[in-house]
Protein backbone atom coordinates (compact mmCIF):
# COMPACT_ATOMS: atom_id res chain seq x y z
CA UNK A 1 0.00 0.00 0.00
CA UNK A 2 1.30 3.49 -0.91
CA UNK A 3 0.29 6.37 1.38
CA UNK A 4 0.46 10.16 1.42
CA UNK A 5 0.80 11.97 4.76
CA UNK A 6 -0.05 15.65 5.19
CA UNK A 7 1.26 17.20 8.42
CA UNK A 8 4.03 14.61 8.91
CA UNK A 9 6.15 17.13 10.85
CA UNK A 10 3.47 17.47 13.55
CA UNK A 11 2.80 15.39 16.64
CA UNK A 12 0.11 13.18 15.15
CA UNK A 13 1.66 13.06 11.68
CA UNK A 14 5.10 12.18 12.98
CA UNK A 15 3.64 9.30 14.97
CA UNK A 16 1.70 8.10 11.93
CA UNK A 17 4.81 8.35 9.75
CA UNK A 18 6.76 6.22 12.23
CA UNK A 19 4.18 3.44 12.08
CA UNK A 20 4.01 3.59 8.27
CA UNK A 21 7.78 3.23 7.97
CA UNK A 22 7.71 0.24 10.34
CA UNK A 23 4.70 -1.56 8.81
CA UNK A 24 5.40 -4.09 6.04
CA UNK A 25 1.97 -3.44 4.49
CA UNK A 26 3.11 0.09 3.59
CA UNK A 27 5.50 -0.01 0.64
CA UNK A 28 5.93 3.72 0.15
CA UNK A 29 5.22 7.00 1.95
CA UNK A 30 5.01 10.47 0.42
CA UNK A 31 4.92 13.41 2.82
CA UNK A 32 3.48 16.73 1.67
CA UNK A 33 3.96 19.87 3.73
CA UNK A 34 5.52 23.29 3.94
CA UNK A 35 8.55 21.76 5.67
CA UNK A 36 10.32 18.40 5.50
CA UNK A 37 10.55 15.91 8.35
CA UNK A 38 14.26 15.56 7.63
CA UNK A 39 14.06 11.78 8.03
CA UNK A 40 15.84 9.49 5.60
CA UNK A 41 14.29 6.08 4.88
CA UNK A 42 14.14 3.88 1.77
CA UNK A 43 10.31 3.98 1.81
CA UNK A 44 10.07 7.76 2.29
CA UNK A 45 9.82 10.58 -0.25
CA UNK A 46 9.08 14.16 0.74
CA UNK A 47 7.56 17.06 -1.18
CA UNK A 48 8.07 20.49 0.35
CA UNK A 49 5.31 22.65 -1.04
CA UNK A 50 4.79 26.15 0.31
CA UNK A 51 1.73 26.85 -1.81
CA UNK A 52 -0.88 24.87 0.18
CA UNK A 53 -3.80 24.49 -0.12
CA UNK A 54 -3.26 24.75 -3.90
CA UNK A 55 -2.07 21.31 -4.99
CA UNK A 56 -2.14 21.96 -8.75
CA UNK A 57 1.67 22.45 -9.05
CA UNK A 58 2.38 19.02 -7.49
CA UNK A 59 -0.72 17.17 -8.68
CA UNK A 60 1.16 14.89 -11.06
CA UNK A 61 3.08 13.45 -8.09
CA UNK A 62 -0.06 12.54 -6.11
CA UNK A 63 -1.55 9.93 -8.44
CA UNK A 64 -1.24 6.19 -7.78
CA UNK A 65 -1.67 6.25 -4.00
CA UNK A 66 -3.97 3.96 -1.99
CA UNK A 67 -4.45 6.12 1.09
CA UNK A 68 -3.99 9.59 2.51
CA UNK A 69 -3.51 10.27 6.21
CA UNK A 70 -4.39 13.93 6.72
CA UNK A 71 -2.77 15.02 10.01
CA UNK A 72 -2.26 18.69 9.15
CA UNK A 73 -4.13 21.03 11.48
CA UNK A 74 -3.90 23.95 13.85
CA UNK A 75 -5.31 24.94 17.20
CA UNK A 76 -8.14 27.47 16.93
CA UNK A 77 -6.85 29.36 20.00
CA UNK A 78 -6.60 33.05 19.17
CA UNK A 79 -7.66 32.59 15.54
CA UNK A 80 -10.54 34.24 13.71
CA UNK A 81 -13.14 31.86 12.23
CA UNK A 82 -12.11 32.97 8.74
CA UNK A 83 -8.44 32.07 9.28
CA UNK A 84 -9.21 28.84 11.13
CA UNK A 85 -11.67 27.78 8.41
CA UNK A 86 -9.05 28.44 5.74
CA UNK A 87 -6.38 26.33 7.48
CA UNK A 88 -8.87 23.60 8.40
CA UNK A 89 -11.67 23.29 5.83
CA UNK A 90 -9.91 24.69 2.75
CA UNK A 91 -6.70 22.67 3.27
CA UNK A 92 -8.43 19.34 3.92
CA UNK A 93 -11.07 19.79 1.21
CA UNK A 94 -8.39 20.73 -1.34
CA UNK A 95 -6.50 17.52 -0.52
CA UNK A 96 -9.65 15.38 -0.47
CA UNK A 97 -11.07 16.67 -3.74
CA UNK A 98 -7.72 16.39 -5.53
CA UNK A 99 -7.20 12.81 -4.33
CA UNK A 100 -10.81 11.80 -5.07
CA UNK A 101 -10.18 12.87 -8.66
CA UNK A 102 -6.69 11.35 -8.98
CA UNK A 103 -7.24 8.19 -6.89
CA UNK A 104 -11.03 7.63 -6.72
CA UNK A 105 -12.12 5.24 -3.98
CA UNK A 106 -8.83 5.53 -2.11
CA UNK A 107 -8.78 5.75 1.69
CA UNK A 108 -8.65 9.20 3.29
CA UNK A 109 -8.27 9.48 7.06
CA UNK A 110 -8.88 12.92 8.53
CA UNK A 111 -7.94 13.82 12.11
CA UNK A 112 -10.63 16.04 13.60
CA UNK A 113 -11.04 15.58 17.36
CA UNK A 114 -13.44 14.59 20.12
CA UNK A 115 -16.38 17.01 20.26
CA UNK A 116 -16.43 17.70 16.52
CA UNK A 117 -19.97 18.63 15.49
CA UNK A 118 -21.11 20.57 12.41
CA UNK A 119 -24.08 21.82 14.44
CA UNK A 120 -22.02 22.55 17.56
CA UNK A 121 -21.69 25.85 19.39
CA UNK A 122 -17.89 26.05 19.50
CA UNK A 123 -16.36 27.55 16.35
CA UNK A 124 -13.62 24.90 16.01
CA UNK A 125 -16.14 22.08 16.41
CA UNK A 126 -18.43 23.44 13.69
CA UNK A 127 -15.59 24.04 11.24
CA UNK A 128 -14.13 20.57 11.81
CA UNK A 129 -17.63 19.07 11.51
CA UNK A 130 -18.22 20.81 8.19
CA UNK A 131 -14.81 19.59 7.03
CA UNK A 132 -15.72 16.02 7.99
CA UNK A 133 -19.04 16.22 6.15
CA UNK A 134 -17.41 17.57 2.99
CA UNK A 135 -14.84 14.75 3.00
CA UNK A 136 -17.47 12.07 3.73
CA UNK A 137 -19.39 13.18 0.61
CA UNK A 138 -16.41 12.68 -1.72
CA UNK A 139 -15.52 9.68 -3.89
CA UNK A 140 -13.18 8.41 -1.16
CA UNK A 141 -13.24 5.76 1.56
CA UNK A 142 -13.19 8.59 4.07
CA UNK A 143 -12.75 7.98 7.80
CA UNK A 144 -12.88 10.62 10.50
CA UNK A 145 -10.61 10.08 13.50
CA UNK A 146 -11.80 11.94 16.59
CA UNK A 147 -9.13 11.42 19.25
CA UNK A 148 -9.43 13.00 22.69
CA UNK A 149 -6.26 13.08 24.76
CA UNK A 150 -3.28 11.84 22.73
CA UNK A 151 -0.10 10.69 24.44
CA UNK A 152 2.91 11.35 22.19
CA UNK A 153 5.37 8.42 22.16
CA UNK A 154 8.90 7.73 20.89
CA UNK A 155 10.12 11.32 21.16
CA UNK A 156 7.31 12.77 19.02
CA UNK A 157 6.48 16.36 20.02
CA UNK A 158 3.76 18.86 19.20
CA UNK A 159 4.53 21.81 16.89
CA UNK A 160 2.27 23.92 19.12
CA UNK A 161 4.26 25.45 22.00
CA UNK A 162 1.35 25.53 24.43
CA UNK A 163 0.68 21.82 23.88
CA UNK A 164 4.39 20.99 24.32
CA UNK A 165 4.28 22.63 27.73
CA UNK A 166 1.03 20.81 28.55
CA UNK A 167 2.59 17.44 27.77
CA UNK A 168 5.44 18.11 30.19
CA UNK A 169 2.77 18.28 32.90
CA UNK A 170 0.56 15.39 31.73
CA UNK A 171 3.28 12.87 30.75
CA UNK A 172 3.72 11.51 34.30
CA UNK A 173 -0.07 11.33 34.64
CA UNK A 174 -0.59 9.29 31.47
CA UNK A 175 -0.70 5.82 33.14
CA UNK A 176 -3.37 7.13 35.53
CA UNK A 177 -5.33 8.82 32.73
CA UNK A 178 -5.25 5.63 30.70
CA UNK A 179 -6.59 3.58 33.62
CA UNK A 180 -9.26 6.11 34.58
CA UNK A 181 -10.45 7.14 31.08
CA UNK A 182 -9.58 4.25 28.72
CA UNK A 183 -12.26 5.34 26.25
CA UNK A 184 -10.89 8.90 25.96
CA UNK A 185 -7.15 8.36 25.78
CA UNK A 186 -5.00 7.19 22.88
CA UNK A 187 -1.38 7.44 21.71
CA UNK A 188 0.39 8.53 18.54
CA UNK A 189 1.35 4.87 18.03
CA UNK A 190 -2.26 3.64 18.30
CA UNK A 191 -3.45 6.35 15.90
CA UNK A 192 -0.79 5.41 13.34
CA UNK A 193 -1.55 1.70 13.59
CA UNK A 194 -5.29 2.36 13.38
CA UNK A 195 -4.89 4.48 10.24
CA UNK A 196 -3.00 1.69 8.50
CA UNK A 197 -5.61 -0.87 9.64
CA UNK A 198 -8.46 1.28 8.30
CA UNK A 199 -6.75 1.86 4.98
CA UNK A 200 -5.95 -1.85 4.61
CA UNK A 201 -9.19 -3.39 5.84
CA UNK A 202 -11.83 -0.75 6.58
CA UNK A 203 -13.51 -0.02 9.91
CA UNK A 204 -16.87 -0.62 11.60
CA UNK A 205 -17.87 3.03 11.00
CA UNK A 206 -16.77 6.18 9.22
CA UNK A 207 -16.45 8.29 12.38
CA UNK A 208 -14.11 6.81 14.98
CA UNK A 209 -13.50 7.95 18.55
CA UNK A 210 -10.59 7.04 20.84
CA UNK A 211 -12.05 3.66 21.86
CA UNK A 212 -12.60 2.70 18.18
CA UNK A 213 -9.07 3.86 17.33
CA UNK A 214 -7.59 1.79 20.15
CA UNK A 215 -9.65 -1.26 19.15
CA UNK A 216 -8.38 -1.01 15.56
Ligand SMILES: NC(=O)c1ccc[n+]([C@@H]2O[C@H](COP(=O)([O-])OP(=O)(O)OC[C@H]3O[C@@H](n4cnc5c(N)ncnc54)[C@H](OP(=O)(O)O)[C@@H]3O)[C@@H](O)[C@H]2O)c1
Pocket residue numbers: 006007008009010011012013033034035052071072073074075087111112113114146147148149150157158159160163
Ligand atom coordinates in the same frame (compact mmCIF):
# COMPACT_ATOMS: atom_id res chain seq x y z
N1 LIG B 1 -2.56 16.94 19.76
C1 LIG B 1 -3.72 16.51 20.23
O1 LIG B 1 -3.86 16.15 21.43
C2 LIG B 1 -4.92 16.42 19.33
C3 LIG B 1 -6.13 15.89 19.83
C4 LIG B 1 -7.23 15.80 18.97
C5 LIG B 1 -7.11 16.23 17.65
N2 LIG B 1 -5.94 16.75 17.20
C6 LIG B 1 -5.88 17.23 15.80
O2 LIG B 1 -4.85 16.54 15.10
C7 LIG B 1 -4.31 17.40 14.08
C8 LIG B 1 -2.81 17.43 14.23
O3 LIG B 1 -2.47 17.91 15.51
P1 LIG B 1 -0.98 17.88 16.05
O4 LIG B 1 -1.08 17.82 17.53
O5 LIG B 1 -0.18 16.87 15.31
O6 LIG B 1 -0.48 19.36 15.64
P2 LIG B 1 1.00 19.93 15.51
O7 LIG B 1 1.98 19.12 16.27
O8 LIG B 1 0.89 21.38 15.81
O9 LIG B 1 1.34 19.74 13.94
C9 LIG B 1 0.60 20.45 12.98
C10 LIG B 1 0.98 20.01 11.58
O10 LIG B 1 0.24 20.81 10.65
C11 LIG B 1 1.16 21.54 9.82
N3 LIG B 1 0.69 22.89 9.58
C12 LIG B 1 0.18 23.76 10.49
N4 LIG B 1 -0.12 24.93 9.88
C13 LIG B 1 0.24 24.79 8.57
C14 LIG B 1 0.18 25.65 7.44
N5 LIG B 1 -0.28 26.91 7.52
N6 LIG B 1 0.63 25.18 6.25
C15 LIG B 1 1.10 23.93 6.15
N7 LIG B 1 1.19 23.06 7.19
C16 LIG B 1 0.76 23.49 8.39
C17 LIG B 1 2.46 21.59 10.62
O11 LIG B 1 3.52 21.81 9.70
P3 LIG B 1 4.88 22.63 10.14
O12 LIG B 1 5.73 21.62 10.84
O13 LIG B 1 5.43 23.09 8.84
O14 LIG B 1 4.42 23.75 11.05
C18 LIG B 1 2.47 20.20 11.28
O15 LIG B 1 2.90 19.22 10.35
C19 LIG B 1 -4.98 18.78 14.29
O16 LIG B 1 -6.02 18.94 13.37
C20 LIG B 1 -5.52 18.70 15.70
O17 LIG B 1 -6.64 19.53 15.89
C21 LIG B 1 -4.84 16.84 17.99
